[in-house]
Amino acid sequence: MAQIIDGKAIAADIRREVAADVATLSSAHSVVPGLAVVIVGSRKDSQTYVNMKRKACAEVGIRSVDVDLPEDISELALVAEVHRLNADPAVHGILVQLPLPKHINEEKILSEISIEKDVDGFHPLNIGKLAMKGREPLFVPCTPKGCMELLSRSGVTVKGKRAVVVGRSNIVGLPVSLLLLKADATVSIVHSRTPDPESIVREADIVIAAAGQAMMVRSSTATNSQFSQHDAVPWNSSPIVH
Numbered sequence: 001m002a003q004i005i006d007g008k009a010i011a012a013d014i015r016r017e018v019a020a021d022v023a024t025l026s027s028a029h030s031v032v033p034g035l036a037v038v039i040v041g042s043r044k045d046s047q048t049y050v051n052m053k054r055k056a057c058a059e060v061g062i063r064s065v066d067v068d069l070p071e072d073i074s075e076l077a078l079v080a081e082v083h084r085l086n087a088d089p090a091v092h093g094i095l096v097q098l099p100l101p102k103h104i105n106e107e108k109i110l111s112e113i114s115i116e117k118d119v120d121g122f123h124p125l126n127i128g129k130l131a132m133k134g135r136e137p138l139f140v141p142c143t144p145k146g147c148m149e150l151l152s153r154s155g156v157t158v159k160g161k162r163a164v165v166v167g168r169s170n171i172v173g174l175p176v177s178l179l180l181l182k183a184d185a186t187v188s189i190v191h192s193r194t195p196d197p198e199s200i201v202r203e204a205d206i207v208i209a210a211a212g213q214a215m216m217v218r219s220s221t222a223t224n225s226q227f228s229q230h231d232a233v234p235w236n237s238s239p240i241v242h
């Protein structure tokens with residue numbers, strides 16, 4: 001029997017736990033955690049995600065430090081902003097919403113964030129530690145971490161399982177593959193250049209769908225040449241299939 005993972009209920013549990021931790025920090029140590037959420041430009045999708053993050057902070061008692069910067073900010077000025085936040089003792093975490101405008105080197109900006117404040121886990125040192133055996137990053141990217149939480153809080157043992165990740169993005173596919181590997185799964189990554197992805201997905205105990213493209217993996221009855229809307233599997237409509 002398939003079990004549908006109730007992500008909303010698990011998210012509500014986690015938010016309650018975080019709120020309790022934040023309250024303890026504030027009462028016992030007089031520290032209110034501060035998260036700087038930086039957005040450059042006015043992309044509608046990025047604004048939506050950033051607003052959700054700021055709202056989530058408010059709900060659990062984290063002080064959100066809102067940094068809204070213009071689309072045409074120079075790379076130098078953005079680096080200076082990151083340095084200012086690195087040095088601010090009231091800011092404990094820094095999150096720069098991606099993607100950045102084309103004229104800004106994303107890798108440069110992410111590597112300027114202090115690794116102790118790199119709550120997205122995108123700094124090359126944190127990603128590097130995630131990729132290495134016996135090393136632990138200070139932070140891991142949130143969507144991959146969320147996938148692992150969904151599995152563990154649903155009672156799914158990862159150790160020894162065959163896990164297939166669909167997608168290899170820096171934000172989800174790659175880091176979730178590394179987390180699964182750290183948790184002792186046997187991991188395969190299916191991507192846009194993988195021939196016959198269905199045959200690999202079919203063998204999986206755990207599938208994490210993290211591709212930006214719908215219908216990348218199709219049902220057993222469809223082949224690439226005989227693809228029809230009805231027998232397509234919309235893998236990116238549900239983040240985890242167990």
Ligand SMILES: Nc1nc2c(c(=O)[nH]1)N[C@@H](CN(C=O)c1ccc(C(=O)N[C@@H](CCC(=O)O)C(=O)O)cc1)CN2
Nearest residue numbers: 049050095096097098099120142143171236237238239
């Ligand atoms: N600094 C960051 N920038 C970006 C991140 C990030 O983690 N840190 N991720 C994305 C945008 N994003 C959050 O910011 C984000 C986008 C989409 C999802 C997601 O889970 N989408 C689901 C659908 C969920 C739903 O409909 O409720 C899906 O695609 O299946 C999570 C996070 C880029 N920028």
